[in-house]
Amino acid sequence: MAHIDILVATTSGNTEYLADQLSDQLLAAGHTTTLHYEPDYQQLINSDPATWLCCVASHGAGEYADSMLDFAEQLSQHQPDLPLLRYAVIAVGDSNYDTFCAAGRDCDERLQKSGAECLVERLEIDMSIDDPEQKTSTWIELFIKAL
Numbered sequence: 544m545a546h547i548d549i550l551v552a553t554t555s556g557n558t559e560y561l562a563d564q565l566s567d568q569l570l571a572a573g574h575t576t577t578l579h580y581e582p583d584y585q586q587l588i589n590s591d592p593a594t595w596l597c598c599v600a601s602h603g604a605g606e607y608a609d610s611m612l613d614f615a616e617q618l619s620q621h622q623p624d625l626p627l628l629r630y631a632v633i634a635v636g637d638s639n640y641d642t643f644c645a646a647g648r649d650c651d652e653r654l655q656k657s658g659a660e661c662l663v664e665r666l667e668i669d670m671s672i673d674d675p676e677q678k679t680s681t682w683i684e685l686f687i688k689a690l
């Protein structure tokens with residue numbers, strides 16, 4: 544059994560809804576979760592070793608959605624070493640924007656640079672064409688297997 548911290552970057556709620564569903568799936572598989580709707584950088588960074596599932600919507604011009612702006616700024620500023628962290632990223636966006644999924648890609652890149660272990664390759668959800676539930680169904684199985 545693993546404990547998974549689910550970090551949520553959302554402005555209008557789509558990603559929060561998705562994160563809630565993923566949490567339910569992880570609980571059903573026998574794991575425990577904490578949902579962080581406004582991730583607290585200090586708290587999360589100090590709870591290493593840990594497993595993070597980052598669900599990150601892009602807003603603005605490829606910026607992180609509001610609920611994770613502060614966390615992203617601190618991550619960028621401090622560039623921590625996180626060798627004991629395991630993580631995976633689900634990037635949420637819309638391909639009508641040039642900066643498609645830019646925040647989720649940035650999150651993945653920063654965590655890779657921190658020395659954290661990526662459990663499953665990043666999933667990108669295009670809200671203009673994808674059904675998020677369907678798109679995550681196979682991916683979450685891979686994530687659960689990797690835990």
Ligand SMILES: Cc1cc2nc3c(=O)[nH]c(=O)nc-3n(C[C@H](O)[C@H](O)[C@H](O)COP(=O)(O)O)c2cc1C
Nearest residue numbers: 553554555556557558600602603605636637643644
């Ligand atoms: C004002 C605005 C700006 C957006 N900017 C981007 C963007 O730069 N890149 C992208 O991939 N998606 C962008 N999107 C699409 C959102 O990521 C998409 O609507 C997503 O479902 C929002 O998730 P949320 O409801 O959790 O905030 C933008 C949406 C809005 C409304």
